[in-house]
Amino acid sequence: xxxxxxxxxxxxxxxxxxxxxxxxxxxEDCSLVCxxxxxxxxxxxxxxDVERKQSGPLGGDLQIGAEVADDAxxxxxxxxxxxxxxxxxxxxxxxxxxxxxxxxxxxTNEASAEHLxxxxxxx
Numbered sequence: 001x002x003x004x005x006x007x008x009x010x011x012x013x014x015x016x017x018x019x020x021x022x023x024x025x026x027x028e029d030c031s032l033v034c035x036x037x038x039x040x041x042x043x044x045x046x047x048x049d050v051e052r053k054q055s056g057p058l059g060g061d062l063q064i065g066a067e068v069a070d071d072a073x074x075x076x077x078x079x080x081x082x083x084x085x086x087x088x089x090x091x092x093x094x095x096x097x098x099x100x101x102x103x104x105x106x107x108t109n110e111a112s113a114e115h116l117x118x119x120x121x122x123x
Contacts, residue, residue: 001030001031002029002030002031002074002075002120002121003030003031003032003033003067003072003073003074004027004030004031004032004033004073004074004075004076004077004120005032005033005034005064005067005073005075005076005077005078006020006032006033006034006035006038006039006042006076006077006078007035007038007056007060007061007064007076007077007078007079008038008078008079008080009079009080009081010081011081011084012079012080012081013037013038013041013079015079015110016038016042016077016079017041017042017045019077019079019110019114020042020045020046021045021046023117024046024047024048026117027048028047028048030121031051032049032050032051033050033051033052033053033064033067033073034050034051034052034053034060035052035053035054035055035056035060035061035064036052036053036054036055036056036058036060037055037056038056039051039052039053061091061094061095062094064076064095065094065095065098068095068098068099068102068104069098069101069102071102073104074104074120075104075105075106075107075116075120076095076099076104076105076107077106077107077113077116077117078092078095078106078107078108079108079109079110080092080108080109092108105119105120
């Protein structure tokens with residue numbers, strides 16, 4: 001079973017939720033982990049089971065990074081807002097670094113997430 005993390009900056013949460021909804025059939029066979037608010041919104045919008053970490057500002061992104069270091073994640077989809085991200089939102093640089101160190105794919109937008117899922121789940 002593939003284990004995939006989902007994170008989104010505030011402005012990108014609707015796009016990520018729509019992405020997860022469109023792929024919910026494929027994702028129901030995966031183990032999903034999310035930062036707190038993103039996970040809550042995915043749970044409300046889908047019937048998918050989601051393991052929720054802390055919200056991003058409280059360290060949820062770091063908890064997900066620790067799972068990468070522990071070889072407990074297969075991929076991350078982090079829909080980031082490159083233009084108007086707020087100071088309280090998770091910083092992608094630490095996640096990029098740990099994913100590169102451990103050779104874990106990380107998608108930063110909808111187009112790259114489509115390709116990541118297609119490769120990971122043979123869509």
